[in-house]
Amino acid sequence: MIQVAAAIIYNAEGKVLIARRREGKSQAGLWEFPGGKIEDGEDACACLRRELIEEMGIDIVPYEYFGVNEHRYGGGLHIRLIAWKAEYRGGDIVLTDHDDCRWERPGELERFLFAPADIPFVQKLDSEAGSR
Ligand SMILES: Nc1nc2c([nH]c(=O)n2[C@H]2C[C@H](O)[C@@H](COP(=O)(O)OP(=O)(O)OP(=O)(O)O)O2)c(=O)[nH]1
Numbered sequence: 001m002i003q004v005a006a007a008i009i010y011n012a013e014g015k016v017l018i019a020r021r022r023e024g025k026s027q028a029g030l031w032e033f034p035g036g037k038i039e040d041g042e043d044a045c046a047c048l049r050r051e052l053i054e055e056m057g058i059d060i061v062p063y064e065y066f067g068v069n070e071h072r073y074g075g076g077l078h079i080r081l082i083a084w085k086a087e088y089r090g091g092d093i094v095l096t097d098h099d100d101c102r103w104e105r106p107g108e109l110e111r112f113l114f115a116p117a118d119i120p121f122v123q124k125l126d127s128e129a130g131s132r
Pocket of ligand 1: 004005006024025026027032033034035037097115116118
């Protein structure tokens with residue numbers, strides 16, 4: 001099983017950053033919350049700060065645990081996806097692992113085709129938005 005961290009990054013307008021995995025990556029063409037594999041000696045927050053600089057060139061600060069979801073993809077890939085809410089602190093987005101990204105309202109994510117492991121998080125964000 002691999003441990004992967006994903007960030008639900010909010011900007012000052014309360015929108016969330018989603019990104020589409022580029023051709024050549026696993027789950028290509030699907031939307032996700034940016035992040036990546038947790039390395040030895042890292043926790044999810046340290047991983048997310050590192051990954052967002054590496055793969056998008058932005059600074060974030062994770063501030064609240066959001067949830068965990070385990071998913072088995074075909075080919076024996078079993079992932080444990082750990083999500084944290086995070087604050088966008090700055091930097092201009094430069095995509096390396098993705099071919100598109102967007103800031104969207106958290107209650108409006110269900111019209112995007114997300115990686116299967118992310119779907120419980122999309123649903124939870126939608127119900128949080130609906131209950132406000
Ligand atoms: N970063 C991220 N990865 C996710 C999400 N949902 C999801 O199923 N994944 C999967 C895709 C990959 O199989 C795995 C790790 O993603 P990664 O972004 O570190 O991938 P990677 O560049 O290291 O390498 P690769 O999977 O393209 O070989 O987790 C998500 O929301 N964010």
